[in-house]
Amino acid sequence: MTNITKEFDKKEAILNATLELISKHGFHSSPMSEVAKQANVAAGTIYHYFKSKDELICALYVSLKERTTTQLLKNDDASKNYRDRIRAFYLQNFHYFTKNPKEFYFLEQFSNSPFLQQIPKTDLTKLEQPIYDFLRKAVFTQAVRDIPPKIMISFVMGSVGSLIKLQLSGEFQLTSSDLELAFFTCWDGIKKQ
Amino acid sequence: MTNITKEFDKKEAILNATLELISKHGFHSSPMSEVAKQANVAAGTIYHYFKSKDELICALYVSLKERTTTQLLKNDDASKNYRDRIRAFYLQNFHYFTKNPKEFYFLEQFSNSPFLQQIPKTDLTKLEQPIYDFLRKAVFTQAVRDIPPKIMISFVMGSVGSLIKLQLSGEFQLTSSDLELAFFTCWDGIKKQ
Amino acid sequence: MTNITKEFDKKEAILNATLELISKHGFHSSPMSEVAKQANVAAGTIYHYFKSKDELICALYVSLKERTTTQLLKNDDASKNYRDRIRAFYLQNFHYFTKNPKEFYFLEQFSNSPFLQQIPKTDLTKLEQPIYDFLRKAVFTQAVRDIPPKIMISFVMGSVGSLIKLQLSGEFQLTSSDLELAFFTCWDGIKKQ
Amino acid sequence: MTNITKEFDKKEAILNATLELISKHGFHSSPMSEVAKQANVAAGTIYHYFKSKDELICALYVSLKERTTTQLLKNDDASKNYRDRIRAFYLQNFHYFTKNPKEFYFLEQFSNSPFLQQIPKTDLTKLEQPIYDFLRKAVFTQAVRDIPPKIMISFVMGSVGSLIKLQLSGEFQLTSSDLELAFFTCWDGIKKQ
DNA sequence: AATGAATGAGTGTTCATTCAT
DNA sequence: CATGAATGAACACTCATTCAT
Known part of the structure; x- marks a missing residue:
């Protein structure tokens, strides 16, 4: 032991x-x-x-991706409506990464680098599955705008990721009402019109 | 000569x-x-x-940032309404970078790396000024939702950037109607509610 | 081991x-x-x-300086009078370096180069301490001419160093009586007049 | 012109x-x-x-050597006795180089480096001829101790060179009486005993 | 399993030298 | 004569990786 x-x-x-x-x-x-x-x-x-530095880095990516994915969805409550569930996901996303900037910086660097290509597509898919499923279901149950799920995910993740970068850059400190406003902006875009 | x-x-x-x-x-x-x-x-x-590899890389960043900023706004027509102007900017953003993936990849890698800190804050501000001005004016003239301009910009740029990544990743080919839909999603989020 | x-x-x-x-x-x-x-x-x-080439070179200097200082004084017999002790030192100096020309060439090159400034003053003092002490004591005990010890040392070391160079240059082979003569010349300069 | x-x-x-x-x-x-x-x-x-860096450095050496040799002997007055002439030479040596440290540092570095071997022996001899002649004549006319001229020169030049280094090192400021004392030390060594 | 000294290919960079203008 | 952009061999140094212990 x-x-x-x-x-x-x-x-x-x-x-x-x-x-x-x-x-x-x-x-x-x-x-x-x-x-x-x-x-x-x-x-x-x-x-x-x-086996090598590359493998270490890739292993770290996979490990972090698994951990953060779990973290981002850990407060999800399937009994609530999708607006509240997506809001919780959005805010959790923001809070988790602004509290764990190292993980954010690493993941951003990795996923914008040629390293990403070393991760087999199937592994990538599997890693992103939980979040993909969560948002896809929102689309399929017609809780949100009818739009290809990939685009929906890309939209949501891109906007919140960008917000995290803004906060971490130090050039703008978001208040909780700023954050609420940011979520509205996102939600008003994706909700059923 | x-x-x-x-x-x-x-x-x-x-x-x-x-x-x-x-x-x-x-x-x-x-x-x-x-x-x-x-x-x-x-x-x-x-x-x-x-002077050094670092300086070469930083110089490339500045040069690309200037060029792309110009490119993204080159079709802007101040006589049109903001919905159309932002739509043109959004689509131009998508088209420019999907046609110039190298520039996109480089800029993403750079701005997610510690290299970014080597660019003086004032220079960064100057580089982003044109786009910042464009979107801030939209906020100030009440053409869009009343939201801190930094957040607005972050939202728009994050969502379109994410879309470009989706397209370049090859896992999803956006049609022009997908793209139109994506813009609606963005616009519905930021328009005056 | x-x-x-x-x-x-x-x-x-x-x-x-x-x-x-x-x-x-x-x-x-x-x-x-x-x-x-x-x-x-x-x-x-x-x-x-x-750590670097400079540090290697400096370490070599310190190491050689320590070794040669020990060597130059190794036959010193405090029970003898200063004339004999200084003579032994003078001859040992000549013989050691003419038999170890590499060490002589290196030390000369180093101590005439800007490298020398990389050695802290206190370290230099410590390295030269044994020889300094030896000759200073000769002055203080009034065994030799009353002259600032630094000048005395400079005089003795300069004259024997120059002699070594002459021998190593190959343009003049000193016989043992030449050497004896050279020592007389030095001694007659520094002895109590 | x-x-x-x-x-x-x-x-x-x-x-x-x-x-x-x-x-x-x-x-x-x-x-x-x-x-x-x-x-x-x-x-x-x-x-x-x-033609090359080496040649530039060697040319500088030759040029400096010529200039300084002239300078060191410029006050020589053949009508005076050798004690005074050597004293003048000794002091002039000290003063010239302490006032022109760059020349001293360069000459020392050069003549302790492998560069020296690039100067043909005959050229070297020619360069040193004036000083050699000056001191050799003192030996031959029995004005000083009967000692091989090479050794005599080596002795005098070594002791004054060492003194200059002491002064330039900054660790001991020689007064004019120190200097006088230093010359006595030298002279008492080389004079007819 | 764990170590860390040793490796040597590879890196960023320098610099004596050349040559078209 | 004079320039200084351009060269590329050579340099100091780094670092992923190995392996004897």
Whole structure:
């Protein structure tokens, strides 16, 4: 048990160190030796858990994507109407990432980089499935505007992602009523007209 | 004149080569030696025009940002109403970047990377000024919903950017009616309610 | 023990290689790649032991300075009179460096170069302390002419250094009686008049 | 005439710039491009006057050596006795170089570097001839101790050179009586005993 | 499993030198 | 004569990865 825990700790420590460094310094400027230092392990140890730097980075992406997806939907209450459910999702999205900027920065960097192509399409689909299902169902149950689900998702995620960037950039501090207003703007676009 | 043209050509060739490589392979995996090869110049020549790799990349960002900003607004017709003007901007945005994916990929990578912090805030403000002015005026003239301009811009740019990514990802080909629908979704969110 | 020896050997090998090359070819014309080759290590290995080329060169200077200072005084016999002690020091100086010309060439090059300024003053003082103490005591005990010790040291070291250069230049082979004569010349200058 | 003057000026400017840079930064860290900038000429222009960097550096050495040799002997008065003539030479040596530290630093760096080997032996001999002759004659006329002239010169030049270094190092400011004392020390060593 | 010294290919950059103008 | 853009070999240094311990 101790060993398993230790191993777990070590792998986790490496992933955390990678997140820490890449979110701050980018893929380049995050050498494995620094990751090792930050994780308090030897450089060689990383290669017990990950075949290469690329694989480490991709593993971190997958792991974060799973975690954040769960987090974004964790307050979802299927008994409520879609307006409230989407509102909760929208606000949770904003709050989770503004409270966890490292994860946001890493995910943004990754998904805008050629690294993304290293993740098999099927894996990507699976990772995005929960959110995709959530919003697609809203479309299919005619709770929102009749529009291809992919476009709907793209619209919602793009607008809230952009809002998070605005907040994290520090050039504009959103109040809770700003946030409410932002949600209205989104909702008024996607609701059944 | 010949000299000016030549110099211009060489600097331009380096910038183009950088765009080509980084949009495809990322900042890492785009060594200066490859940039030189692609631009048909000697490695050392790059350093006549740019002090370092970082500066080259930043210069490319500024140059692209200026060009694309102009492009996005080039069809703007102040005599029309804001709905039509914003629609034209929205569609032009989509068309320009889906036709110039390299520029889109580069700009996305750059603005999600720590490189962005190397651009002075004042320069960034200046670069975004035209689009900021355009949309802010829409708010101030009460042509659209009364919402902080920064949030409005973030909303519009985020949603269209996300749409461009969807199209470029290849997983969904938007028809022109899809696009029209997407604009409605955006417009219905931001119009005066 | 094996590890310690090995590590010691490698660091030592790098320092020796550096001495070899710089004494022969100067700071420029002694690339790190050549140092690596000469030391039978990989180029990168040098950077395990030294942060940069400058630091390697400075470390070599300090190490040589310590070693040679010890060597120059190793035959000193405090029970003898100062004339004999200084004579022994003078001759030992000549013999040590004419037998170890690489060390002489390196030290001369270094201490006449801007590199010297990279060594903190306090470190320099400490390195020169043993010889300074030796000659200063000769002044203070009134064994030699009453003259500021710094000037005395400068005089003695300058004259013997110059003699070593003459010998190493190959344009004049000093016999042992030449050497004795040279010491007389020095001694007659510094002795109590 | 204008052209000749100009050319002269330019060559001189290049030599001065080289002296300036190398005395301060060493051979390495004195790139030709900097020399050109400092001399207010184009990089290519240097190659009209000097075949290569090495040749430029050697030419500077020869030129400085000629100039300084003349300077060191310029106050020599053959009508005086050798004690006074050597004293004048000794003091002039000290004063000239403490007032022209760049020349001292350059000459020291050069003559302790492998560059020296690029100067043909015969040229070196010729350059040192005036001083050699001066001191050799003192030996031959039995004005000073009977000692091989080479050793005598080496002794005198070494001791005064070392004194100059002491002064320029800033760690000891010699008063004029210190200087006088230093000369006594030298003279008492070389005078007829 | 874990280490971290060692590797060496590869990187960004420099700089002596050339040559078209 | 003079320029300075252009060259590209060479340099200092980095860093993902390996492997003996």
